[in-house]
Amino acid sequence: xxxxxxxxxxxxxxxxxxxxxxxxxxxxxxxxxxxxxxxxxxxxxxxxxxxxxxxxxxxxxxxxxxxxxxxxxxxxxxxxxxxxxxxxxxxxxxxxxxxxxxxxxxxxxxxxxxxxxxxxxxxxxxxxxxxxxxxxxxxxxxxxxxxxxxxxxxxxxxxxxxxxxxxxxxxxxxxxxxxxxxxxxxxxxxxxxxxxxxxxxxxxxxxxxxxxxxxxxxxxxxxxxxxxxxxxxxxxxxxxxxxxxxxxxxxxxxxxxxxxxxxxxxxxxxxxxxxxxxxxxxxxxxxxxxxxxxxxxxxxxxxxxxxxxxxxxxxxxxxxxxxxxxxxxxxxxxxxxxxxxx
Numbered sequence: 407x408x409x410x411x412x413x414x415x416x417x418x419x420x421x422x423x424x425x426x427x428x429x430x431x432x433x434x435x436x437x438x439x440x441x442x443x444x445x446x447x448x449x450x451x452x453x454x455x456x457x458x459x460x461x462x463x464x465x466x467x468x469x470x471x472x473x474x475x476x477x478x479x480x481x482x483x484x485x486x487x488x489x490x491x492x493x494x495x496x497x498x499x500x501x502x503x504x505x506x507x508x509x510x511x512x513x514x515x516x517x518x519x520x521x522x523x524x525x526x527x528x529x530x531x532x533x534x535x536x537x538x539x540x541x542x543x544x545x546x547x548x549x550x551x552x553x554x555x556x557x558x559x560x561x562x563x564x565x566x567x568x569x570x571x572x573x574x575x576x577x578x579x580x581x582x583x584x585x586x587x588x589x590x591x592x593x594x595x596x597x598x599x600x601x602x603x604x605x606x607x608x609x610x611x612x613x614x615x616x617x618x619x620x621x622x623x624x625x626x627x628x629x630x631x632x633x634x635x636x637x638x639x640x641x642x643x644x645x646x647x648x649x650x651x652x653x654x655x656x657x658x659x660x661x662x663x664x665x666x667x668x669x670x671x672x673x674x675x676x677x678x679x680x681x682x683x684x685x686x687x688x689x690x691x692x693x694x695x696x697x698x699x700x701x702x703x704x705x706x707x708x709x710x711x712x713x714x715x716x717x718x719x720x721x722x723x724x725x726x727x728x729x730x731x732x733x734x735x736x737x738x739x740x741x742x743x744x745x746x747x748x
Contacts (some may be wrong), residue, residue, distance in 0.1 A: 409527035410727035410745075411463040415454035421540065423463055425486040428523075428531035430478035435534045437490060439472040440546035442525040444734045444743040445554050445583065445686055446672070451520050452731070457697075458521060466731075468494035468551025469517050470502045470525030471546045472747075474537065481534040490537040491549045491706070492525060495696045499535070501703055510561070510696040517696075525550075526727055528747055532651040539703055546629065548612065551716035551742040552587075554696070558669055560585035561697035562645055562703035567667040572597040573642035574630055576659050580620070581608040583742045584669070586717050588645045589615065591705070593713045600641060608740055629658025642663060650674025652693075657683050665690035717741030725746070 430436045446464050450456050470492040477484055490599055497504050497512035501686050504512050518532065519526045540549040563569045573596060577588045580601040589612070598618045603609050609620030621631040633640055640661035646652060650673030656666045657679060668691065683689065697705070708714070719741035722730035727745055734743050 407528040407721040408724060409463075409465045409523075410467065410512065410724065410731075411465045411523075411526075412452050413462045415452060415541040417449070417452060417728075417731060420452060420466070420731055422725060422727060425463065425465070425527070429531055430476045430481075430531060432479045433481060433534055434478040434531055435474050435481060435484055435537060436472065436529055436531050436539060437472045437492060438475040438529055439470045439525055439527060439747050441471050441550040441747060442467045442552050443550040444549075444730060444747045445467040445664050445747065446565065446734070447520055447554065448524075448526075448731060449735055456520065456708045461604070465523035465525075465527050466519050467524035467526030467745075468520065469550050470530060471540050471549035475513050475529065477534070477581045487553050489540045489542075489546075491552060492518065492530065492532065493536045493538060493699070494525070494554060495557075495645045496522060496533065496536065505526055507698055507700055509698045510701075515696075517670040518675075526724070526745060529725070530684055535699065538706055541706060543710070543713055543718045544715065547718060547744040547746055549720060551583075551718055551744055552705070555742070556589040556591065556705055556709070556716065557702055558695065559591050559601045559645075560708070561701045562694040563588065563592055564704070565697065565701055566692050566694040567643050567645070568664055569595070569643060574598040574600070574636065574639075574658075576602070576628075576641045576644045576656070577696050578623075578644065578646045578648055578656070580612045580617070581605060581740050582647070584647050585645075586741055589617070590714050590716065591708060592645075597642075598636075600632060600635065608661045611740055617680065623652070623655070628652070628655040632659035648673035653677040654679045656728050657689060657691075660687070660689055662687045663689070667692040667694050680723060720744075721746055
């Protein structure tokens with residue numbers, strides 16, 4: 407099969423290779439992939455920054471959609487030809503967290519493309535429990551674009567932060583894939599949605615999609631701007647994946663009793679905050695990451711019911727996989743980068 411892989415670390419070492427076809431073992435399936443979607447995780451993996459030992463060649467890519475090609479022994483309910491989306495989170499199924507339905511807290515949690523060969527290939531082998539029926543209204547590329555970001559976004563909003571219909575939310579960094587997923591999943595039920603970006607064009611696009619207001623964090627203090635736009639009330643929830651200095655601004659944007667849910671630290675892992683603001687206003691800071699199996703199912707049901715379509719910024723072919731990763735690395739995009747695999 408053809409695959410986008412590395413034989414050593416570095417973006418310059420990404421290559422289209424011919425690799426052996428995978429075979430489904432007991433409890434597994436092989437998916438004939440029709441599309442994959444990229445994440446920052448792919449860049450961290452290929453750079454070697456994650457310090458995870460890899461066996462080379464290593465196939466990149468966490469997210470994908472396609473059709474089941476073959477089924478291993480002891481797999482029930484799945485047949486060749488079924489249109490599926492891949493859940494890239496691999497778990498053991500037997501630890502206390504997995505048995506309690508919290509697979510993303512698994513003691514041996516791992517990811518396709520990060521710890522295992524991934525989805526930037528014609529085929530991928532994975533546990534049968536990691537494939538879910540793809541929403542019928544989506545193309546393969548759109549289904550692949552749900553993946554990591556939509557699963558993470560659903561857990562952030564509805565499982566960890568317990569977002570309620572009618573609440574007001576601020577989403578930081580609206581140009582990125584996770585922020586886009588947060589926006590699309592919450593817009594049908596939110597009372598008001600505010601967004602931030604350093605790019606006024608991206609803010610304008612968010613307004614066109616249904617955001618109530620935007621804040622350019624390079625031009626305005628986010629906390630003051632949100633309080634001004636909400637009549638000094640503040641928002642009920644801030645959904646953030648940047649961390650760093652933005653955390654203090656997020657806390658200032660909250661109403662009393664509000665909460666911040668965070669799933670990343672791309673802007674800094676050790677922010678400084680005024681702890682007095684947290685206890686005096688009874689604020690909550692909530693951590694979140696990839697979702698459980700139940701989160702995946704619930705997210706897909708919401709996507710199908712609300713007819714949500716992920717925003718795809720640009721599409722490449724598998725032969726253009728290196729260009730796709732270079733484009734992702736450039737950072738100037740609005741939505742997901744998708745690789746189609748004909």
